Amino acid sequence: MAEFEDNRPLKVEVKGLTKRFGDLLVLDDLNFNIRKGEFVCVVGPTGCGKTTFLNCLTRIHMPSEGDLYIDGVPADPRKHNISFVFQEPSSLPWMTVEDNIAYGLKIKKLPQAEIDRRVNRILDLMGLQEVRKVYPGELSVSAEQRVIIGRSFAMEPDLLLMDEPYGQMDVKVRFYLEDEVIRLWRELGSTVVFITHNIEEAVYVAERVIILSNKPAHIKEELKIDLPHPRNIADPKFIEYRNYITDKIKWW
Numbered sequence: 001m002a003e004f005e006d007n008r009p010l011k012v013e014v015k016g017l018t019k020r021f022g023d024l025l026v027l028d029d030l031n032f033n034i035r036k037g038e039f040v041c042v043v044g045p046t047g048c049g050k051t052t053f054l055n056c057l058t059r060i061h062m063p064s065e066g067d068l069y070i071d072g073v074p075a076d077p078r079k080h081n082i083s084f085v086f087q088e089p090s091s092l093p094w095m096t097v098e099d100n101i102a103y104g105l106k107i108k109k110l111p112q113a114e115i116d117r118r119v120n121r122i123l124d125l126m127g128l129q130e131v132r133k134v135y136p137g138e139l140s141v142s143a144e145q146r147v148i149i150g151r152s153f154a155m156e157p158d159l160l161l162m163d164e165p166y167g168q169m170d171v172k173v174r175f176y177l178e179d180e181v182i183r184l185w186r187e188l189g190s191t192v193v194f195i196t197h198n199i200e201e202a203v204y205v206a207e208r209v210i211i212l213s214n215k216p217a218h219i220k221e222e223l224k225i226d227l228p229h230p231r232n233i234a235d236p237k238f239i240e241y242r243n244y245i246t247d248k249i250k251w252w
């Protein structure tokens with residue numbers, strides 16, 4: 001397994017992670033680390049087990065063997081500050097944009113001044129100030145997804161898990177939202193694990209790409225994307241990374 005020089009402390013350690021559903025072996029002895037503040041993409045062919053990996057991290061499923069550790073202890077969503085963004089926008093339609101973003105902060109019983117500070121910062125960063133009093137149903141799907149992403153970052157999560165968050169968006173909107181996520185990540189310093197089967201998207205956002213094989217998934221390669229953000233999809237180096245990963249996924 002390739003190791004990269006990175007002095008940031010370990011956030012997630014995946015050790016011997018194996019997951020079976022009955023006789024079906026899905027994850028086969030995965031071993032890798034994610035550093036604090038890192039932006040990692042996990043890519044792989046359809047059905048290889050990307051979502052299953054996230055589900056083991058959040059304990060929707062328990063590993064069959066091995067385990068995942070956050071800050072050195074077994075992952076526990078009750079203890080660790082984890083947020084999620086899924087493919088389907090999941091705003092709360094009866095609440096305004098600002099109340100959606102404040103929702104988790106109120107549940108956590110943060111002081112009102114801190115809630116206001118975080119909500120305003122997210123509204124600014126996501127360009128949502130103008131629609132703060134609007135209900136999500138009045139927004140486009142992409143604007144609604146921005147609200148969800150903003151809500152997740154507002155929690156200032158230690159770990160933000162994104163499972164194909166832009167699966168339904170067209171290409172132009174996708175690049176726009178990817179830029180927004182990069183901006184939030186840089187501003188707030190969260191650790192992000194981003195699942196996608198879109199290789200171009202992975203090369204566009206990730207500091208490091210973990211390439212999974214076809215099911216049962218093992219790690220085919222870890223690849224550091226050594227390009228500054230914002231990235232240019234027409235840059236020859238970008239195209240080289242994209243083609244390299246595509247080849248890896250095509251020829252398992």
Ligand SMILES: Nc1ncnc2c1ncn2[C@@H]1O[C@H](COP(=O)(O)OP(=O)(O)OP(=O)(O)O)[C@@H](O)[C@H]1O
Nearest residue numbers: 021026044045046047048049050051052053197215
């Ligand atoms: N709860 C479950 N019970 C049985 N099999 C499951 C369960 N969850 C997932 N699987 C199987 O595990 C395999 C991996 O599924 P998973 O959804 O993790 O893949 P994926 O890489 O996220 O797929 P996609 O790219 O389509 O999102 C599939 O064969 C799926 O049918």
